[in-house]
Amino acid sequence: MLNPVCRRAWTLALLASPAFLPLACAGKPKVEPATLVLSQGRIVTVDDGKPEGQALAARGDTIVAVGTNEEVAPYIGPQTRVVDLRGRLAIPGFIDGHGHFTGVGQARITLNLTKVKNWDEVVAMVKDAAQKAGPGEWIRGRGWHQDKWDQKPKPAVEGFPTHQSLSAASPNNPVVLTHASGHASFANAKAMELAGVTGRTPNPPGGEILKDPKGAPTGLFRETASRLLQGAYAKAREGMKPEEVEAETRREVQLADEEAVSKGVTSFQDAGSSFETIDVFKKVAAEGKLGLRLFVMIRDTNERMATKLAAYRLVDGYDRHLTVRAIKHTIDGALGSRGAWLLEPYSDLPTSTGLNTTPVATVEETAKLAMANGYQLCVHAIGDRANRETLNIFEAAFKANPDKKDVRWRVEHAQHLSLADIPRFGQLGVIASMQGIHCTSDAVFVPARLGDRRSEEGAYVWQKLMKSGAVVSNGTDAPVEDVDPIPNFYASVTRKLADGSTFYPDQRMTRTEALRSYTLNAAYAAFEESSKGSLSPGKLADVVVLSKDILTVPEEEIKAARVDYTIVGGKVLHEGK
Known part of the structure; x- marks a missing residue:
């Protein structure tokens, strides 16, 4: 038998x-x-x-x-x-190598502007939301991109709309709409009033309040200038009880977890959360309510990190569902909002080379904290100047700590590189944490921003980086892009735009390379290749x-x-x- x-x-x-x-x-x-x-x-x-x-x-x-x-x-x-x-x-x-976990959940709660065809549609959505909102309630949204609309807004400054029509649609409710890149915000008059912004408000370090020829704010806030709006929103929430704030974060975590898991993401590398958000992650994980595995980069001030890093370091905690062993920093902005820090001026804005959003000296201090506390350092760098400065910081830290051999520091995005800096990734052992879909999503405006020569030499050069010996990992930067790995995989192996054209196809990944970038390479980028x-x-x-x-x-x-x-x-x- x-x-x-x-x-x-x-x-x-x-x-x-x-x-x-x-x-x-x-x-x-x-x-x-x-x-x-x-x-x-x-x-x-x-x-x-x-x-x-x-x-x-x-x-x-x-x-x-x-x-x-x-x-x-x-x-x-x-x-x-x-x-x-x-x-x-x-x-x-699939291991999403770079995204914003609570942001994925937030995107399901606020206005989704990723599919709007023009500024008029944005205004119409806000008007509808304002009619349903309570008195003084903030209206938030995300996902708009002026270079992807079917018609240019009028009036406009530097291709961005001005706030008048938005302010008319919501005169009494403050409105803040985050750019698709996450590196700019658009506000109506009420939000600017609450933020104390006028034509006399100076640009903060690493940011810009875009103004019209008469010196009046247009409503567009680049990079660190968005913190003025964030501060006003935070002030409006001061009356919330701690348990209400926690419940809100828990809801975002739940929604993000559900969406990512439904799309095949089993591990998610969260590119920057505060200590308070990490506390909520711990509670959710301890309750067994975190479906995927979360790898978290801490994003906070050097002053706070200096006192908290040792206590927060965690590897394979809560049944291997939560790891906290990295630090996230941002040295420049995004190409779409012309905030990426370049060596030479923008081709379509010759007066600007972008923005250095965090002083180099501050990032250097963070590097020292990372080395001293056994943390991986992950720096957002998109422009070629930003990437060069980041590589310089990394190289100096490595030379100052020759006994630390396997630190696996990362450049997040590494989108536009100088030819001279491409080999340095492999030479230094720096991981290029990239997002395949950024290439095809951004390609509609990259030649305008950089010109043909710079676009071909250094934009999204996956093959050149791999040939340098660098490990290239993949992700979506969700909610900047959809957390779905399938469109990202397709973009990685085709570099094909919606109109059927391809963006420098010689830099495409093979399907095997793309799969590895989304699995084993992403695991390596988090010190997890032995377990996943x-x-x-x-x-x-x-x-x-x-x-x-x-x-x-x-x-x-x-x-x-x-x-x-x-x-x-x-x-x-x-x-x-």
């Missing part, structure tokens, strides 16, 4: 031929049953030692076997959940099953792929309908 393992295997009609199965089972030593088995699929492991299999077994949160259907069959016991993949692709869970990023025995059972094989289908079919299963720690957290 067949043992229980074999009886269960017999019930899987396609698992193996009936003639072979009894012999296979009889000859196998007994193993402890798995809690989950995926069979009859294409398992792409991103493990060079065993690149592919047909089936995978997990016991608890750990992978115990990858191989043929026959090799994995002995792991099936009476209580094992068996998922017949029916030929579908299973890959390591590939489907290998002993690693965490974080797996995604897709409806289409994005590694082999015609490239236009990639966009149609959907997530059928998201598995974190051997548990199915999302199952597509």
Whole structure:
């Protein structure tokens, strides 16, 4: 009589031929049953030692076997959940290498302006929201981008609208609308009044209040100038109780977790949260309510970090769902709002080279704190000047601490580089934390900002960076872009715009490179390559099953792929309908 393992295997009609199965089972030593088995699929492991299999077994949160259907069959016991993949692709869970976790949740609560076609649509959405809002209630939104509208706003200053129509749509409710990049804000008259902004208000260091030819604020706030609006909003919330603030953050965490998991993201690298937000992350994780795994970069002042870093460092906490071991800093702005810090002036604004949003000396001090406390340093740098200054800071810190060999410091974005600085990434061992979809999303305005020569030489140069020896990781920068990995993967392997044109296609990633950038490379960028990023025995059972094989289908079919299963720690957290 067949043992229980074999009886269960017999019930899987396609698992193996009936003639072979009894012999296979009889000859196998007994193993402890798995809690989950995926069979009859294409398992792409991103493990060079065993690149592919047909089936995978997990016991608890750990992978115990990858191989043929026959090799994995002995792991099936009476209580094992068996998922017949029916030929579908299973890959390591996507690791979003750079995003803003609570921002993903916030984007689902505030006005979503990512799809608006022009300024008139923005104004109409705000007018509708104002009619529903309570007296004095702040109206917030995010996602607009003036270079992606079907018509230019009139009147305009530097291509941005002016606030008059927005102020008329919401005369009594303050309005703040964050740019798609997150590096500029637009305000109505009421919000500017509450922020104390007039034509005489000076530009803060690292920011700009855009003004019209008569010196009146237009409503556009670049980079650190947005903090004036944030301060007014914070003042309006001073009456909130601590538990109300925490409940709001918890709601954002819940919404972000649900959305990311539904799209196949099993780990998320959060690019900058305060100590207070991290406290909420800890509570949610301790309650077992964090579905994906969260890697957090602290974003706070040097003064606060100097006293708190030691107490907040955490690796694989709360059942390996929360890690806090990195610091986030921002040295410049974004290209879309002309805040990226350049070596030479903008081609479409010759009077400007962008903005240095945080003094170099401040970032240098942060580097010392990071080294002293065993933290990874992750610096946002988009323009070529910003990248050069960041690499200089890193190089000086490495030379001053020769005993610290594996720090894996990162440049977040690394979007536009000088030819002279590209080799330095590999030479210094600096990780380029990039976002494939930024290339195709930004390509509509990059040539205007940089000109053709600079665009070709140094914009989104993934192949050049990889050839320098640098590790390139991938992510979405959500909510700047959708947290969905599929459009990002498509952008990484095609560099194709909506109109069918391609942006310097020689820098495209192969599909294998793109998958690795989103899995094993992203794990490496967080010191987690020994536990995740590939489907290998002993690693965490974080797996995604897709409806289409994005590694082999015609490239236009990639966009149609959907997530059928998201598995974190051997548990199915999302199952597509």
